[in-house]
Amino acid sequence: MNNTVCMVTGATAGIGKATAFGLAKQGATVIIVGRNGEKAEQVAAEIRQRVGNVDVVPMIADFASLEQVLNLARECHRRYTRLDVLINNAAVVTQTRQESQDGLELMFAVNYLAPFLLTNQLLDLLRKGVPSRIVNVSSFGYKQSAIQFDDLQYVHQFSHRQAYYQTRLAMVLFTLTLARRLEGTGITVNCLHPGIVKTNLSYNYMANPFFRFFEQVIAATPEKGAEPSLYLATSPDVAGITGKYFERKSMKPVSDTASHQGLQERLWEVSESLIEQYASIVK
Numbered sequence: 001m002n003n004t005v006c007m008v009t010g011a012t013a014g015i016g017k018a019t020a021f022g023l024a025k026q027g028a029t030v031i032i033v034g035r036n037g038e039k040a041e042q043v044a045a046e047i048r049q050r051v052g053n054v055d056v057v058p059m060i061a062d063f064a065s066l067e068q069v070l071n072l073a074r075e076c077h078r079r080y081t082r083l084d085v086l087i088n089n090a091a092v093v094t095q096t097r098q099e100s101q102d103g104l105e106l107m108f109a110v111n112y113l114a115p116f117l118l119t120n121q122l123l124d125l126l127r128k129g130v131p132s133r134i135v136n137v138s139s140f141g142y143k144q145s146a147i148q149f150d151d152l153q154y155v156h157q158f159s160h161r162q163a164y165y166q167t168r169l170a171m172v173l174f175t176l177t178l179a180r181r182l183e184g185t186g187i188t189v190n191c192l193h194p195g196i197v198k199t200n201l202s203y204n205y206m207a208n209p210f211f212r213f214f215e216q217v218i219a220a221t222p223e224k225g226a227e228p229s230l231y232l233a234t235s236p237d238v239a240g241i242t243g244k245y246f247e248r249k250s251m252k253p254v255s256d257t258a259s260h261q262g263l264q265e266r267l268w269e270v271s272e273s274l275i276e277q278y279a280s281i282v283k
């Protein structure tokens with residue numbers, strides 16, 4: 001991965017931090033995206049010290065603000081002429097309904113719409129880095145979900161589980177639509193389930209203390225959880241493979257819901273309208 005520029009979102013904890021570490025170890029320049037400047041600086045310094053790779057660069061954006069996502073894309077354009085790998089990993093789980101700075105349900109904003117905007121704003125840099133790769137971290141829980149077009153923001157009958165899984169399904173639908181749109185460009189895009197991994201997110205996901213305890217006992221380490229992201233981002237085995245869903249390192253068929261092209265395109269259109277005022281600013 002020498003001479004490659006890789007961006008990992010949500011790289012200040014859990015799977016994202018382990019992914020950033022793994023990329024730095026392979027010699028890549030790694031952009032660590034975090035919402036907290038101090039924490040991002042600390043993680044970058046820790047990776048630099050452990051790996052001896054000086055090219056670990058913290059960048060700040062709270063994904064609860066589309067303006068900040070746009071500023072992140074601007075900074076990336078200011079500092080780099082190309083991007084080889086983008087790993088959309090950041091996500092949050094909230095037990096109660098919360099809103100982003102743009103008035104959207106927080107998980108929808110952070111886990112789906114922010115990466116939708118960021119990816120679209122970075123496509124020109126990814127084009128300059130071809131063959132380049134986009135890796136979208138999702139969850140196998142996407143299969144338990146639907147896209148609630150009549151209440152996308154879960155204003156009525158909020159269920160943290162359903163709202164979270166909606167964002168994971170949205171990432172799979174986004175992956176498949178984007179892969180179609182990028183066909184023949186040299187940019188591949190795939191999505192994955194990392195396994196059950198011991199992180200802040202998996203801890204917050206379980207409301208019931210018994211299940212929370214049980215899950216934390218069986219969960220894998222973040223290093224193990226990072227393996228599928230690293231595999232899809234770097235392995236020659238998956239060079240040229242696009243529009244696929246992986247559980248750990250195995251390619252799996254997507255659910256009937258996720259493979260519905262009408263649904264994929266409808267979500268894309270709705271997402272575009274939600275980011276309309278932020279689109280086409282970065283070029």
Ligand SMILES: NC(=O)c1ccc[n+]([C@@H]2O[C@H](COP(=O)([O-])OP(=O)(O)OC[C@H]3O[C@@H](n4cnc5c(N)ncnc54)[C@H](OP(=O)(O)O)[C@@H]3O)[C@@H](O)[C@H]2O)c1
Pocket residue numbers: 009010011012013014015016034035036039061062063064088089090091092110137138139140193194195196197198199200201202
């Ligand atoms: N853990 C599992 O068992 C599991 C299972 C299936 C899928 N996943 C997926 O794996 C990915 C990584 O999750 P994880 O388990 O590693 O979670 P995690 O340890 O909680 O890490 C989440 C990362 O996202 C960042 N983040 C949260 N809210 C943000 C915001 N508003 N703006 C910018 N960044 C924000 C966090 O920043 P801070 O450090 O500031 O909190 C952190 O760096 C997610 O996409 C998740 O859906 C995880």
